[in-house]
Amino acid sequence: MRKVLVIGGGASGMMAAISAAENGASAEIFEKNEKLGKKLYITGKGRCNVTNACGDPEQFLGHMVHGKNFMYSSFYSFTNTDMMDYLEGLGLRLKTERGQRVYPASDKASDVIRALSGRLSELEVKVHLNTEVSRIMVSDGACTGILLSDGRTVKADAVILAAGGLSYPATGSTGDGYRMAGELGHSVTRLYPSLVSLKSPDAFCRELTGLSLRNISMTLKSGKKKVYSGFGEMLFTHQGISGPLVLTASTLVHKFGSGELKVYIDLKPALDEETLDARILRDFESATNKHIKNALGALLPASIIPVVIKKAGIDPDKYVHDITKEERRVLLHTVKSFEININGTGDFSEAVITQGGAETREIEPSSMESKKVRGLFFAGEVIDIDAETGGYNLQAAWSTGRAAGIAAAEG
Numbered sequence: 001m002r003k004v005l006v007i008g009g010g011a012s013g014m015m016a017a018i019s020a021a022e023n024g025a026s027a028e029i030f031e032k033n034e035k036l037g038k039k040l041y042i043t044g045k046g047r048c049n050v051t052n053a054c055g056d057p058e059q060f061l062g063h064m065v066h067g068k069n070f071m072y073s074s075f076y077s078f079t080n081t082d083m084m085d086y087l088e089g090l091g092l093r094l095k096t097e098r099g100q101r102v103y104p105a106s107d108k109a110s111d112v113i114r115a116l117s118g119r120l121s122e123l124e125v126k127v128h129l130n131t132e133v134s135r136i137m138v139s140d141g142a143c144t145g146i147l148l149s150d151g152r153t154v155k156a157d158a159v160i161l162a163a164g165g166l167s168y169p170a171t172g173s174t175g176d177g178y179r180m181a182g183e184l185g186h187s188v189t190r191l192y193p194s195l196v197s198l199k200s201p202d203a204f205c206r207e208l209t210g211l212s213l214r215n216i217s218m219t220l221k222s223g224k225k226k227v228y229s230g231f232g233e234m235l236f237t238h239q240g241i242s243g244p245l246v247l248t249a250s251t252l253v254h255k256f257g258s259g260e261l262k263v264y265i266d267l268k269p270a271l272d273e274e275t276l277d278a279r280i281l282r283d284f285e286s287a288t289n290k291h292i293k294n295a296l297g298a299l300l301p302a303s304i305i306p307v308v309i310k311k312a313g314i315d316p317d318k319y320v321h322d323i324t325k326e327e328r329r330v331l332l333h334t335v336k337s338f339e340i341n342i343n344g345t346g347d348f349s350e351a352v353i354t355q356g357g358a359e360t361r362e363i364e365p366s367s368m369e370s371k372k373v374r375g376l377f378f379a380g381e382v383i384d385i386d387a388e389t390g391g392y393n394l395q396a397a398w399s400t401g402r403a404a405g406i407a408a409a410e411g
């Protein structure tokens with residue numbers, strides 16, 4: 001019986017160990033935390049968006065930001081539908097919400113962990129908690145086992161590196177996987193926090209902290225180049241901007257954003273300029289004797305009005321009947337194209353995912369086996385793959401974990 005050791009008891013590590021054991025191997029997990037799946041507990045705000053029910057595989061893979069081509073083989077071998085069937089087979093009921101996001105029907109991430117842990121026990125996979133791996137051992141180009149940080153060594157036929165990335169290090173993903181891969185001659189790309197807030201030097205962001213804008217459209221530009229454009233929801237924070245649209249935009253910052261970054265918000269995307277101008281004129285007619293600062297309440301959220309007026313260069317105490325046509329034009333432009341300067345992203349402590357990792361061209365995409373070290377396999381976020389929000393990142397962990405576990409068991 002082949003002995004397979006899995007480094008990391010997160011999403012990909014649990015799936016890898018289950019898959020190795022289901023395919024006849026004796027599998028063991030080494031997890032430095034006191035429990036399995038510490039990050040899984042906090043996914044989807046504690047509800048765990050396990051995957052996305054998007055029916056078209058090509059469309060599904062279109063949500064990968066990096067590693068789409070690399071993911072084809074493992075995804076087609078173990079798709080989102082396969083994962084849903086697998087969890088339901090373990091007795092976990094699922095439900096699908098807006099955007100095809102799949103959650104446990106109980107809304108509890110802990111139920112996903114319980115289902116996977118239960119399967120690990122059934123398969124008699126040994127789980128070593130509070131056990132940190134410090135190194136993977138190699139001899140003559142083949143993996144021979146692992147060295148634990150307490151000095152013990154454990155021999156094996158195959159090792160699966162599923163130690164996660166660098167994001168939310170409090171959950172255990174502190175970048176050990178990148179170090180271990182690098183020590184074995186694997187190239188590791190530059191690493192960036194992704195699915196993360198954007199920072200702005202603009203003082204008004206702080207003033208607007210907590211303001212959430214719905215049904216707006218947002219464009220991120222790097223110099224003159226459009227990097228991202230989307231419709232939805234965003235939020236001002238004391239450091240800049242966040243919320244679903246911003247997180248998605250953040251995935252493209254390092255890929256395309258080498259120039260000066262700016263975000264433009266269309267606060268009224270449903271109204272074209274002509275219609276919006278007519279709307280503003282109508283609002284002005286019913287408020288001719290008011291100060292401009294008191295005349296936009298029907299159009300915009302209260303807290304953003306002073307910021308919009310200031311950006312438009314209008315005296316907030318000017319009477320509406322004194323507003324010139326040119327001032328109205330600038331006001332309209334500010335509402336349609338509210339500019340925010342961006343000077344970086346939030347850091348790894350708050351990033352949902354790490355962008356970058358062990359280079360995919362050095363890993364066999366169908367088996368996840370290293371092209372440099374025989375018997376070494378990769379799974380999950382340690383690989384240079386990342387996706388948008390919506391369950392795609394966890395599916396990448398399930399699919400790569402499944403492929404690695406099966407291949408490691410088969411040898």
Ligand SMILES: Cc1cc2nc3c(=O)[nH]c(=O)nc-3n(C[C@H](O)[C@H](O)[C@H](O)COP(=O)(O)OP(=O)(O)OC[C@H]3O[C@@H](n4cnc5c(N)ncnc54)[C@H](O)[C@@H]3O)c2cc1C
Pocket residue numbers: 007008009010011012013030031032033036037038039040042043044045048049050051131132133134162163164165167168171172173174176177351352353379380381382390391392393394395397
């Ligand atoms: C707040 C938040 C919410 C998220 N929500 C979602 C969501 O709803 N849907 C989605 O698809 N994705 C979500 N993600 C992303 C998702 O959690 C990751 O894609 C996924 O957990 C990656 O799985 P992994 O197994 O590669 O890494 P991890 O889950 O991070 O597991 C790696 C494990 O390895 C262990 N480890 C590390 N080094 C060692 C070592 N030296 N020795 C022993 N053990 C070690 C760590 O302790 C950890 O338990 C979210 C991420 C965050 C931070």
